[in-house]
Amino acid sequence: MQTLRSSSASPFGRKIKLALSVLGLADKVKVDLANTLDPEDNLRAQNPLGKIPCLILEDGNVLYDSRVITEYLDYMAGGEKLFPAGAERFDVLTQQALADGICDAAIQIVYESRMRPEEKRHQDWVDYQQLKIDRALTAFESNPLPQVQHNSPNAAQIALACSLGYLDLRFGGEWRNSYPKLVAWLEDFASSVPAFDKTRPE
Structure with missing residues (x-):
């Protein structure tokens, strides 16, 4: 195994x-x-x-x-389940990279407070990472990913859902105040993909 x-x-x-x-x-x-x-x-x-x-x-x-x-x-799984064939594949790969970038920046913010003594923390660095998150969320809010059909999300949809879930976990869901389309998208994802709740961090 x-x-x-x-x-x-x-x-x-x-x-x-x-x-x-x-x-x-x-x-x-x-x-x-x-x-x-x-x-x-x-x-x-x-x-x-x-x-x-x-x-x-x-x-x-x-x-x-x-x-x-x-x-x-x-x-x-036989291919073309999480990544479509043809030119559409590159859209999914790019969207996945953008969603993963939200997590990368969020983790940098978490580590800045967790790994550095308070007197050595750099607010400019935190702000720099937060702006990455803000721009990525704005991009997804302006051009939302399709809703999931029949419990069959693609890789980008999975990545975005996990990124938003991580923002909920580490930052109290503050993003929800500014991105109503993403809030609705995530709620639909959670209802369409039961494993999202089952994999929620303890």
Whole structure:
């Protein structure tokens, strides 16, 4: 059986758990919790970057990061489930990258407060990351992704849902005050994809 190294709160790990569920592959992968800050965790031997998620295949090979793993799961499921064929594929890849960028910036903000002593924190850096988030949310608000049909989200829809879920988790859902179309989109996603609530961080 394959093994997913992740954590409960990781939005990128949640992406993979969601993909496994919607592709019907959840019973083929076990989840092994990882602690990225623990030097004794063998995560750093599995992924030299020490980052999650990573997927350990049955032959011992390891895949990382979440975008690579998502592509692999789509391949395992027969292809063109999470990523469409043709030119539309590049739209989904670009939208996925934008959604993932929200998480990248949000994690930078979280780490700034978690990893640095208060006197060494840089508000300019935090503001810089927040502006990335704001611009990405504005782009999605102006051009919303399609609603999910029949519990079959694509990779971009999964990534956006997990990004918004992470903003809810770490920042109290403040984004909801400014992006009503995204709020409605996420509510529809959650009702259309039951695994979204099932993978909600503890």
